[in-house]
Amino acid sequence: MNPDKSLLLTDLYELTMMQGYHYHKMEGIATFELFVRKLPKNRNFLLFAGLEQLLCFVENAHFDEEEIDWLAQQGLKKDFLEYLRTFRFQGDIYAMAEGTIFFPFEPILRVTAPIAQAQILESRLMNIIHYQTLIASKAIRFSLVAPKKNLVEFGLRRAHGAEASLFAARASFIAGFSGTSNVLAGKMYSIPISGTMAHSFIQAHDVEEMAFYNYAIANPRNVTILIDTYDTERAARYIVKLAPKLKEKGITIEAVRLDSGDLDFLSRSVRSILDSGGLKNTKIFVSGSLDEYKLEKLVSSAAPIDGFGIGTSLDTSSDSPYMDCVYKLQEYEGKPRRKRSTGKATWPGTKQVFRFFNENGTFEKDLVCLAEEEYPAYPLLQPVMSKGKRIYPNETLIEIQKRTMSNLEKLPSRLKTLQSAQPPYPVEFSPPLINLRDKLEREELQM
Amino acid sequence: MNPDKSLLLTDLYELTMMQGYHYHKMEGIATFELFVRKLPKNRNFLLFAGLEQLLCFVENAHFDEEEIDWLAQQGLKKDFLEYLRTFRFQGDIYAMAEGTIFFPFEPILRVTAPIAQAQILESRLMNIIHYQTLIASKAIRFSLVAPKKNLVEFGLRRAHGAEASLFAARASFIAGFSGTSNVLAGKMYSIPISGTMAHSFIQAHDVEEMAFYNYAIANPRNVTILIDTYDTERAARYIVKLAPKLKEKGITIEAVRLDSGDLDFLSRSVRSILDSGGLKNTKIFVSGSLDEYKLEKLVSSAAPIDGFGIGTSLDTSSDSPYMDCVYKLQEYEGKPRRKRSTGKATWPGTKQVFRFFNENGTFEKDLVCLAEEEYPAYPLLQPVMSKGKRIYPNETLIEIQKRTMSNLEKLPSRLKTLQSAQPPYPVEFSPPLINLRDKLEREELQM
Structure with missing residues (x-):
């Protein structure tokens, strides 16, 4: 029961949903994205961390024989357990680099895989990234x-x-x-x-x-x-x-x-x-x-x-010991998906984030858009895992720290305070993304 | 590097202090006590949890060969590392039972051992007990x-x-x-x-x-x-x-x-x-x-x-993600010790906590006293480990939950609220303990 590898460190509903996908042979490709909905109070930006531990986890994640036996006693179905016995993640992951400054509603990590594979990662993926990102985003306030x-x-x-x-x-x-x-x-x-x-x-x-x-x-x-x-x-x-x-x-x-x-x-x-x-x-x-x-x-x-x-x-990130960080299904079988629950609506589709710099090299604005859009700017989400194999190089912490410092240098100075700066850093959404959201909204109303 | 067993999950100063004790052959018996200095806001009581994991850790705690080799590269002395190679905790521990309600300045756990042995436990001991007790004390608010x-x-x-x-x-x-x-x-x-x-x-x-x-x-x-x-x-x-x-x-x-x-x-x-x-x-x-x-x-x-x-x-115990919980040396070589730092003074000596009940079976008051004092009441600290061997029985979580519920029933009802009740639950200090503190204060002033 090593939490570095065991898929048992998960919420039960990931397993019951997975059993649902398996039972009904729903093997379509899904894209989930991880993003923060809201800055914690007195924060003007966040700092991404935890990718290294996440990739190690995903590459090694499996169920032990002994865990399968135990799951059998919990009432899961036999053929589903047989499927779990050889389960390995075989999908693709895009992510920001550790030490990247980011903002709300920007996907920081994107998982594309058969839906059961992308789903089962959710709980531990968030557990790893949420905490490290929370602490990196707190710690940088001391550095500031x-x-x-x-x-x-x-x-x-x-x-x-x-x-x-x-x-x-x-x-x-x-x-x-x-x-x-x-x-x-x-x-x-x-x-x-x-x-x-x-x-x-x-x-x-x-x-x-x-x-x-x-x-x-x-x-x-x-x-x-x-x-x-x-x-x-x-x-x-x-x-x-x-x-x-x-x-x-x-x-x-x-x-x-x-x-x-x-x-x-x-x-x-x-x-x-x-x-x-x-x-x-x-x-x-x-x-x-x-x-x-x-x-x-x-x-x-x-x-x-x-x-x-x-x-x-x-x-403990004592003034704000958690972030409103979520992992949401954005696309399934080529169709964009969207959650509409009160106060929790999401941006649909598989997305990318471009960062624009002004002539001094300072961050000017970010643009959240659909993955297929292209802009003359730097795309923050890069491939880190392909078909279940890690393609992102190991980085030393010194290298990551340097990236942080370089990001911090380029951050508009009005955001480098312990208090909330107004207006916030500009994060825009591309016209095709806005169109897609509006189209889905209209369709939902007609349902 | 299993944190359930590895003594390497510690603050470096525990090792350098230990090297100091070892170098100077300071092998006297020390008593450390763990207590909370202050209730988190809006709490009227706390609930003790985490003893089971602590005892497992202490019974198994050691340094692996590979860890010793790594420590050698960090500049620790050879003969000290030889001592660490066979290190095992061989002392005594008294503790409250899990599921016991307690209050500030009451020792919830007491370690008596040669000073280096009692010292090296500090960081992980607090890490285990602080968090579980924090969460049990938060969770009981929902139960309330x-x-x-x-x-x-x-x-x-x-x-x-x-x-x-x-x-x-x-x-x-x-x-x-x-x-x-x-x-x-x-x-x-x-x-x-x-x-x-x-x-x-x-x-x-x-x-x-x-x-x-x-x-x-x-x-x-x-x-x-x-x-x-x-x-x-x-x-x-x-x-x-x-x-x-x-x-x-x-x-x-x-x-x-x-x-x-x-x-x-x-x-x-x-x-x-x-x-x-x-x-x-x-x-x-x-x-x-x-x-x-x-x-x-x-x-x-x-x-x-x-x-x-x-x-x-x-x-995350989000409204109060930590407690002011400390592990302090209270006695060394038979002499009571006391920390005097501004705002952080402690009660000296090896102590016990007695709980008194009124005629209805409700908690009436607690008394913190020296370990050798006796009262016609229930002593909350009981032996759980003797000479490095666990003597506390394994309890099921159901049993512990029952103890919590029984404690909760006997708690004065005015304390069973989400807001801070005034006056707080009465925790008294025995005359011999007060005398001892005063005597040490006088001696310090003469130093």
Whole structure:
């Protein structure tokens, strides 16, 4: 039961619908598209992430023998289970590249396959892409307000389970973070890992000074000392005394960390203590319930802080812990389809997104159109899987991070704020697409 | 790299601190306690969940050879890595039982072990317990306002990754839900699974009526039909026509599902259409961005709805996607320890929680005290692991759910609301504990 491969991590209705398609031999080709209907509050754009894990999942997705046996006890039909036994996805997928900035109603991923194959992917596909994209879109807000600072993802303990913690480390790196405290994420995704010490290490020593010394002696590389357990300024003065003793042993105190209190005030006071003690190169790293607004305040007041550990607010996207992201059938057997439920109507047909740039290279507008339309612009959806085989190359996270930074550079600057900008970025719909929607609407009214 | 067993899913600082303890031969016994500092907004109590997964993790937690090799490249010391190679947790754990209602500053779990062993558990321990407890505490709000309704967890697609979706299904069942749509959760935790169909199934058919028929024929058991794709009331009238045809084939339409629009209005209108069509036993199930407030409104207005699918708001605990939950060193080498950082001070010493009941069997107050104190009341922390071996029996989710319901019955009714009740439930601290804290405070001031 490995969620990286098991198709059992799905909503039951995917299986019952699939059984319906199988029973009635509905094997027509379907196109589903994944898109976000609405920006979360205070967001002006979103950042796509999670494609790598999705492609790995789709390439390997199958049902184990043991899972088939279990499904048999759940009342699914025998011949359907035989079909599931050898099931593999054999369709095509188009997607935006990870690290691409996108907007509501733009398909970010498009699956074309016999309908049962495209349907069964839905739940896990959304589970992977929704979360990574949510976190990348949150993390980039921190990069926006502190572009030159060292930002480290710290959220494992309050992330929603193991996979969330790993995906959060990955997605935030894509959005410009420089590292993570999550050791397994470091190993899995080659993200630089960093860490300091917890208050418990200090508390386990009778004297704070001894804790500092003991930590540095045992961990002589990249020494960062946590100085807020009892009295931050007193501890900073002790750091000044300790540094030469450690220097004799070839150990440098690279940084001190503050995790509580008035970080603006304390960082200035600690900076001044360190500077007058000759520790001009010792950096100040802070953490403790930071969100992008507190970060913006600290950066804009020029508090002398070099790096920030960002945890809970990032890993849970706390101000907006989900997006209105959906995976919808847009075409079946060559006919465009459209959902009309109140407040949830969709754009029909298989689509593409073109991005237009102005003369300075800045994003000018996006155009959502039918897949067969062509424009002298860059089509954001590119083939990533063909007949069930991945054709998208493996990218390093550094490459993806560079794409993000290049996208961010080209984003109109009025959108680079923590508040909602009006008017929003222009996303237009092509005349053929509008015509198609209107035609389907008229047909529905006549039904 | 199985997060169920790998100690690599940790923050780097746990490893560097551990290396510090190892280097300096600090092998004294430490006690850490897990507690919540503050209720999330609009909560009057919390519900403990996740112990089962935690115990499995702790019993199996180790480092693989391959992980040790990788850690060697990260600059950890050789003799420390040799120690990690055979590392196993050999300490004791006390915990509340899953399904226990608890309050801020009450230890819900207590780990006593040589300090390095207790320290390394921190990140993943919190990751498991924080999320399951968060979701159980959210889910019980739905149970509170709709105690007699069929509540089904539906949140896989917007849960934060695979594990979150599985844990959410489990935690919400503990809190009184009757099932989940998550097939893998059903298999792993023996939770009843249920499902209907998506709009895509309807849209893949040219005629909605044909979709209904095809689905029921292919899935003749527990048939639930989604009727809001185009025109809900028209679809309900068609259900009335379809039912006798299916009856001839021995198939019953158990329920219809509404997923959009004004659910209060539509459920009444659909109920009336079904009733006048002789389908008095066909249930109405609704879904679509439901939170506990919408649920309360629908239930209190007596909308004729039998069951609810609850997804995103539940799996992300959307109004409060995290809790201020911490794991703190409270005692080391027999000496109580205390953190004093601004706004983050803790209660020192190894502790217990007693619950007192009034003559009606209702919770009267809780008392947090030192572990050695005794009171004629029920101690909530019980031994669950001894010398690294689990001594807590496996419980079925049904048993845990019963404990929740029994706890809920005994909770003062003024706390059973969706809003914050004033005054909060009384949690007192024993005189010996207060004395100990005061004594440590005085000693710190003299330092």
